[in-house]
Amino acid sequence: MVSRVTFLGDKHGIHSCFVCCLLWFVYIYLLLIFSFSVLILTIRFFVYSAGVVPLATYMRIYKKGDIVDIKGMGTVQKGMPHKCYHGKTGRVYNVTQHAVGIVVNKQVKGKILAKRINVRIEHIKHSKSRDSFLKRVKENDQKKKEAKEKGTWVQLKRQPAPPREAHFVRTNGKEPELLEPIPYEFMA
Incomplete structure (x- = not known):
């Protein structure tokens, strides 16, 4: 059995x-x-670029307080940022020989935390987000200086775009059409 x-x-x-x-x-x-690995679903933004890294990447100067954009470069695996920081903007708080320390905001559930990360310089570049503001500051200083010399008042605040002025619209011989919704018809 x-x-x-x-x-x-x-x-x-x-x-x-x-x-x-x-x-x-x-x-x-x-x-x-x-x-899954840390690099799952990152082929879009950690894609390899052809050729060597341009030397201009290493010639940029970073100082404390600079605003930088984080963009991971796939050809350099050292000092790579995590995928959650790709495309984020932060402020430099520490500069070392080959890398910089950056303070970046990261949303964790309902909170936004200031995270300190270390990233190599191949994966960052100077942000252009503040350029338009600094340009406007210089223009406003110039306007104030000119207005002070003339003894006049100048508007420095940005104004919304005014409504369009009255003008004629040419139809080139075509009759204008009246667009309106179709009247509701109750079907029982």
Whole structure:
């Protein structure tokens, strides 16, 4: 007589090896679903650029307080930012030989935390977000200086675009069409 191993009250003839195989396949399936690396879904923004890194990248000067944009370069794996910081703007708080320390805002659930990260200089560049403001400051200083010499008042605040002035619209011989919604018709 051959003895059979029972598993969890094996009354329907299900062998324990079948259940073990089933559990093994479930385990492998869950591993495939929930196993991913740090660089998953990053092929779009960590794509390799052809050729060597331009030397201008290494000639840029970064100082404390500079505003920089973080953009990961796939050809340089050292000092790479995490994918959550790609495309973010931060402020330099520390400068070392090959890298800089940056303070970046990161949303964690309902909070925005100021995170300090270290990134190599290949993955950052100076931000142009403040250029238009600095240009406007210089223009306003020039306007104030000219107005002071003339003894007049000058408007320095930006004004919204005014409404368009009255003008004629030519139809070139075509009759204008009246656009209106179709009247509602109750269908019972």
